[in-house]
Amino acid sequence: MKLSKVVAASAAVLALTATATACGSDDKDDSGSSGGGKIKVGIKYDQPGLGLKQPDGSFAGFDVDVATYVAKELGYKPSQIEFVETKSADRENALARGDVKFIAATYSITDERKQKVDFAGPYLLAHQDLLVKADSNISKGTDLNGKKLCSVTGSTSAENVKNTIAPKANLRKYSGYSxxxxxxxxxxxxxxxxDDSILAGFAAQDKYKGQFKLAGLKLSNENYGVGIKKGDAALEKKINAALTKMVSDKAWDAAVKKNFGTSYKNEPAPKVGVIVK
Known part of the structure; x- marks a missing residue:
């Protein structure tokens, strides 16, 4: 009788251990190969060439390609990726809340942001620039004096131009870049x-092809990084390895050509961990 009780108790312990282990596997979301789970990734939905939700519900753009490549290296198939819209003002909160595992959304690495989140990368070096008509004679910032300059509400790009090189530019602010x-x-x-990458993405759309050109002013350096939750050093290391591999196997070059078109004279792929000031 006593032996039966011992055996029963041991069986119960083993059952509880197996249940706990199974629950742990279900909760684990950093390796898609462990059980067919999904990974949530933050992107933009409204930036052609970078992160765009298309009419059929699919997603396209350079950030999307980077995110898909990184997710693949973490063990996820494209069908296991759930893209979540992360607007600029909510990116830090989305990571802190755990809404997404990582963010690839024209997310410039800055000292201020690094107080709240960590970054892998950078994976693209962009610059603030101007987009003008193909036949425009605007070729330098001072040519904007007396001209109408557009940017979006809440952006500092237009003010940067007005405050530094074209004080007589007439600012126009709209709700979106489109x-x-x-x-x-x-x-x-x-x-x-x-950013020139955003402008190039719009210019490369079929309905705009050949109509616009970039001025090539390089008014700032924007180091795009993959945002991750503060303190997740293991994930940062994995994503950095994935980004390095994406460059070495030429998938990075292919993604640039596919998404930005010939009007974008991109910088070479940045070295992981090196921030251009």
């Missing part, structure tokens, strides 16, 4: 300013 681009096409504005 409105600025439409304004440039119609002649309502003379130039649009933000």
């Amino acid at each position: 409105e600025c681009i439409a304004g440039l096409q119609s002649g309502a504005v003379d130039a649009v300013t933000t």
Whole structure:
């Protein structure tokens, strides 16, 4: 009788251990190969060439390609990736809340942001620039004096231009860059300013091909990184390894060509861990 009780107790312990182990496997989300789980990744939904949700519900852009490659190296198939819209103002909170595992969304690495999140990368070096019509004679910042310059509400790009090189530029602020681009096409504005990668993505769209050009001013350095939750050193190491591999196997070059078109004279792939000031 006593032996039966011991055996029963041992069986119960083993059952509880197996249950706990199984639960632990279900909760683990940093290796897709462990059981067909999903990974949530933050991207932009409204930036052609970088992160764009298309009419059929699929996603396209350089950030999307980077995120997909990184997820693959973490053990996830494309079908296991759930892309989540992370607007600029909510990126830090999305990571802190655990809404997403990582973010690839034109996320420039800055000292201020590094107080709240960690970054892998950088994976792209962009610059603030101007987009103008293909036949425009605007070739330097001072040419904007007296001209209409567009950027989005809440962005500091237009103010940077006005405060540093074109104090007499007339600022126009719209709610989104697509409105600025439409304004440039119609002649309502003379130039649009933000990161050159974003501008190139819009210019490469079929409906705009051949209509615009980048001025090539390089008004700032924007080191795009993959945002991760503060303190997750293991994930940062894995993503850095994935980004390094993406460059070495030429997948990075292919993604640049596919998403930005010929109008974008991109910088070479940045070295992981090296921030260009």
